[in-house]
Amino acid sequence: MSGDLKLASEQRVLPGPQLPGIVAELNHSERDQEIQRQILWLIVSRAILMLFGLNLADLLETLPPRLGSVPFISFFNITTVVLTAAYFGLWWSRRRPSWQLYLQIGADLWLTTLLVAHTRGIESPFVSFYLLIIIYSSLTLGRNGAMIGAALCAVLYSGVISTTQLGLISFGPPRIESETLAFRISFHALGFFSVAFLGTYLSVRLYAVKEQLEAKTDSVKHLEKLNERIVSCIRSGLITTNLGGTITVFNSAAEEITEKKSSDVLETPVQSVIGEELWLKIQSVDPLKDLRPLRHEFWVTMPDGEKRFLGFSVSPLMGKEGRLFGYIIAFQDLTEIQRLGEEIRLKEKMAAIGRMAAGIAHEIRNPLTSIRGSAEVLRSRLTLHERDARLMDIMLRESDRLNKFVEDFLCFARPGKQPKHSVELVSLLRDTSTLLENNPEVRKMHAIILRPEISQIAIHGNPDQLKQVFWNLSQNALRAMPEGGTLTIQIATAQDGGARITFQDTGIGMTREEKENLFQPFHSGFKTGTGLGLSIVFQIMDDHKGRISYESEKGRGTTVSLYLPPQEPASKSAHVH
Template identity: 40%
Template sequence: MGPQQRELRRQLDWLMTFRVVIITTLMICTFVIELMYRPLLSLQPFYLLGVVTYAMTIAYAVLSRTVQAVRPQVYAQLIGDLGVVTGFVYLTGGAESPFSFLYLLTIIIGSILLVRRGGFLVAACSWLMYASMVLLIQRRVLTPYPVGVEENEVATVRILYSLVAHLVSFFAVAYLASYLTENLRRAGRELEMRRDDLAQLRDYNDHIIESINSGLLTTDGEGRITFANRAAAEITGREAPDLVRRSIIEVLGQGPDFLLKARTALGRERRYRVELDYEDTRGRRLYLGFTVSTLRERSGYPLGMIFIFQDLTEIRALEEEVALKKRMAALGEMAAGVAHELRNPLASISGSVQVLKRDLRPQGEAGDLMDIVIKESKRLDQIIRDFLSFAKPGRFHPETADLVEVLRETLSLLENSEEMRPHHRVETRSRPASIRFDFDVNRMKQVFWNLAKNALKAMPSGGTLTVSAVDAGDGQVTVSFADTGIGMTEEDVATNFQPFHGSFASGTGLGLAIVYRIIEEHAGRIKIKSRVDAGTE
């Protein structure tokens, strides 16, 4: 059943309800008249007409639930209603009845349900039934009820006038009612189309707002959030409904002067740009960039503010990484000169002290001082070697090798080195068991050695070093060194790859800088995740 058929059936149910209400009202009025005035005329025919109408309505209701065709039922019920109206008009005086207007009510209902064609058809049936009833009474085929009519000549004139008047009024009402119904339906269809267009436009607008990756917040004049899109909820770590009605100051964790600065800036310019640090509900520290503008109604009156913002955390990290590369490049330029200037005098000093110690064989404090000079000379020489390795690495020689095997060899050397303590434990995991690709074996060993050695240093009281290698596909391999040591602060993590920013007092501060350079040569990336007293990976 289509939507038009469903609507027509709904209207048909309304018609049956309306019929019951009308006939019940007439029955009550008849009973009250009989009870109060006790007319000489018998009212039994009126009760009979009411009972017939009730019976017809019950039959209509049964047919409505069993017969699928709706339009024939509408015609049948309207014709039945005309029969009831004709009977009522007959009982109330025929051509002289003041209730002939009930035909107009049926015609209007027919025009509403069946539009112009149905309205004219009901008007024609109404006039035929009315004219037949009047003529049958006039010809004495039907006995007038109640008794009392004019002489034939006079009755004939009045009858002709009544027939013509009713014919004109029936078709006029049918035309006007059907015309208004058609216009109303046309307006309804246009309104429905506009409503659908508006709904589609609203859905399209909502889809655009929810699809953009930038967060969008709108506030009222007091700074309370009135709308938040999906990206705003994801960036802030809250549910969108939870953001609504909250203060923008509370959500962003800013002071009262934040809105004051924004309003002041918007008083001078159309937009206000600000970047700030933010910690979401999950504890993530983010760097957000905001563009603030005024939210206005059509007339230009300000309603609040619009906050469009993006998560700039990764961009900021990339900027810091670029700045780190520039600093490292600058250090590399001067590394060669510094190394050459230091190594030769240092070698001369160390050699001279060793000769003096061998020849003079000093005792006591003098001997200790010579030992310190020799020891520190060796340490400085190691720093210079590391610095040269960092600033002027040798040629890159990639070859196809098994990364897992190289990793195991390095860890085997580590387990037999002085950095390994009895309370240290090293676990190795790989997926798959063999990972072959192109890399510089010697440099990669240096990377593994430095990372593993730092991990052991971070566990002075013992712990577990877990080393894993995973082939992620598409030529990407992930190697992880995770310890259970002392961890690092966020500041240490941010500066760990910079030269001379080591976390251990005994180191040169160049180990991780060299690691960073080697990984960069392999077109890779290295990241540190660490928490104080929770370990580092």
């Protein structure tokens, strides 16, 4: 494995067509950016080294006083500043960055050779500058750059030493024997090439480590993004906190459920979201002893006043060493599930009441029919005084009212006994609207508006029962507007092809208690009525596999929405035997 890694690293530092070295295998833009960073680092470090090193040497009196007619230290200081400014200008232009490297290395070789030649040649303390040139050549230009740099350093060094020993340069050191001279030149040349090889090896390893680090960094970033996507895509609300209860993560589902923005709740106490009671329960549990998640459900009031039933599951956030450092709180909006549960319980309750009601209604209806018939016979045969006639009328009227109550009771108890077939709802609603307009309870200050968004839609049902649903809801809406108002009836196609019908009034609305008992039998919000109208509506809708929902606010009216499923195609229904 290590051999493969080394081979891959070495292959990447082979010279390219434009620039040899490590950066040759990078794409054009990345290569230029890498070279630009190297050039900037080279410019700054060279300026610091030259100015600091030369001035320190001047203080130690190891430099000659003058270079011709110019002070030695001034010449090199000015040269360093001028070259640095020129290098910065070229770097800023971003033109041909690879050639800028070659230019700077060449200038450094010239300056170093000049410096060595004027500081006693073979005894010069600045010979080590050659080594620095070779090192950064290997780092920036790769293996070929390092070898070329080492060869140039060896040639220039041997040249300057030879010229000083031959007396061609008057400010050189005392002459030494040729054997010693050859040894020194060979020794330095060997050192130059050794540094070149070492620099090349280090540059390869450095680049391999850099690649591994970048790969690890990319992997970590990828995992972070993946984690963010997973957290954001979870449809459950997700909150993480530290031990003190400060929120550290608040995903998008949590924003939707709580109607709070993550920017508003991050770094704030979690009690503002889950409540003080649940937080106290969380703190009372020892996660090291009880590993089961803590579950809790309660109603929460949203910022707009709407109540939602939320279910929370709290788990400890543990580190590798089993140390607790926070909590994970997952929660869901269980409002619809809670309502469905209440609906199921209501259906079971109403079914039990219905079974009892059927027996009671029959026991009442039979003698009631006899009583009313006998009263009618007596009224027709006897000559009654005014007072007795009025009492007889009351008896007949109350018998009719009781008979109507029994009929409603039976309808509530046995809604599914009627045959069903294809029913066109728009025409059924038009008939209901016409009957309402001629109803004595409709006054001049009442307005009934029918707004069908479709011309026709058919469902499988019983027209008489559906008409009773429409009639009961319309009657309730009119009674909720004793001072007048508008009843708007709309019908449209649902997404699945079914029918969606709404009855919207501008009446008195309902209190919370009235809404909780809306479909309960014998609960009426009006002085008149049996309290069975909406219970019958609920039973009929359930028998038609439909749904009923409502929105109401005291003083702002009520909207009741009905959904009836689409009619199955004839071919599909005929296929079932």
